[in-house]
Amino acid sequence: xxxxxxxxxxxxxxxxxxxxxxxxxxxxxFIMFMTKEKQRSSSWPTTEAEIKRIDSYWSxxxxxxxxxxxxxxxxxxxPNMPLGAYESGMYVEQIIPIKYxxxxxxxxxxxxxxxxxxxxxxxxxxxxxxxxxxxxxFGYKLYKKKTAGKIGVVESTKFTxxxxxxxxxxxxxNGTIDYKEIKKRRQKALYGDEEDSKKN
Numbered sequence: 001x002x003x004x005x006x007x008x009x010x011x012x013x014x015x016x017x018x019x020x021x022x023x024x025x026x027x028x029x030f031i032m033f034m035t036k037e038k039q040r041s042s043s044w045p046t047t048e049a050e051i052k053r054i055d056s057y058w059s060x061x062x063x064x065x066x067x068x069x070x071x072x073x074x075x076x077x078x079p080n081m082p083l084g085a086y087e088s089g090m091y092v093e094q095i096i097p098i099k100y101x102x103x104x105x106x107x108x109x110x111x112x113x114x115x116x117x118x119x120x121x122x123x124x125x126x127x128x129x130x131x132x133x134x135x136x137x138f139g140y141k142l143y144k145k146k147t148a149g150k151i152g153v154v155e156s157t158k159f160t161x162x163x164x165x166x167x168x169x170x171x172x173x174n175g176t177i178d179y180k181e182i183k184k185r186r187q188k189a190l191y192g193d194e195e196d197s198k199k200n
Contacts, residue, residue, distance in 0.1 A: 013137070020134045027126030041109045044099040047071055049108070051094045052080060065090075071098060073105040085110040 049071035056065050065086040070079045083098070087110070090096070097111030171178060 016134055016137045020130045023126050023130030023133065027124065027128075027130060031124065031127070041099050041101075044109070045073075045102055046097055046099050046111050047073065048095050049081075049083075049098045051083075051090060051092055051096060054086075054090060054092060069096070069098065069108075071100075071108070073100060076105070078106055081106060081108060083108065083110055087112070 049069035051067060052070050053068040054065055055068075056063060058064070067083040067086050067090060068080050069083050070077065071081070072078065083096075098108045099111045101107040
């Protein structure tokens, strides 16, 4: 009877690098887009708008919200305009600050500065993840590679009670071979420098 044994597929450096690039690309794009939008709308006039409708729906496993507001500019009403933003705690008939494009008042952005800054922070976090993932992976690989040789030496050196060479046989006070002394000598031969430095 033939028995097949499956092998666990390890994460390859290529997949780690690709994941890192994806996080960095999304994070940088997010920061650049939000920074550009913030700079462009920083000089826009501010007014107040009333939330008239909030449409909630599921997109996969994420609950999405579309907010629609009413506002007016120089006496001209702009009803049922999409805000393009949602913040936890928003409700219908709530009065919120908005900024509008003076050349095209139908284009608006949510006027709360802390809300806009939070998107830039999200982009920064994604960039951070893109840097941390490869750093941890390759750092662990380097550590494992450096310690592999030393561990191999320790594991290959078995301090058993095999008969030592005649000239290396220390004798204890009872006239028998002192195997503890043999072990100490071998350990000192391997780690002599390290033990001396620890004592000092």
